[in-house]
Amino acid sequence: MGAEDQVIALSWGPLSPEHGTDALIEGVKVAADADTEVHAAIFGGDETSIARYEAKAQRLGIDQRVHLLGTWPAARLAALLTEADILVEPSTDAGLTPPALFTFLASGRPVVLAEREGRDRLVAPGVCALTPGDRLGIGHELAELAADAELRSRLPASAGDFVAKHHGHTCLR
Secondary structure: OOOOOOEEEEEEOOOOOOOOHHHHHHHHHHHHHOOOOEEEEEEEOOHHHHHHHHHHHHHHOOOOOEEEOEOOOHHHHHHHHOOOOEEEEOOOOOOOOOOOHHHHHOOOOOEEEEEOOOHHHOOOOOOOEEEEOOHHHHHHHHHHHHHOHHHHHHHHHHHHHHHHHHOOHHHHO
16 A cells, blocks of 8 residues: 555445445544544445545545545454454444454454444443544544554454453353
8 A cells, every 4th residue: 555654543344425435435524534544454345436536636636645445344354354453434324233353353353333323332431432423533543543553553463352351252152
């Protein structure tokens, strides 16, 4: 992506407003305006939705920071997550449990999760960056995480412990 020595925020899933794609791209603009070097690697979507969001990034002047990379199979998601500095689940659908949330939390990477009613039941405080699912909430979290390497390392440790304790095989059994 040409983003060496930059902070990579990765998102995986369908591309649409209700899945938070607009808020994420606009959030990258907010983070860029805050002088942070955040790039978004967004996986998912078909050619039409990718073209639409590429045009949006270009209109916002951040087309060099937003990388729409097409589909990626769920079976190979773990390999993809190791390439990111931050994982983002920006979905704005209140009834949708993010499909990869627990995979994200167990990945060893900090997670930015859009607030929606009921999502606070899925994660404990301090496990991830639970933020308003709009451009400002996501943008400010990306900027804060990009600027604070210690925070980027603290959140994943808390998330890993949380997933093992509350969502692991032994717990569910």
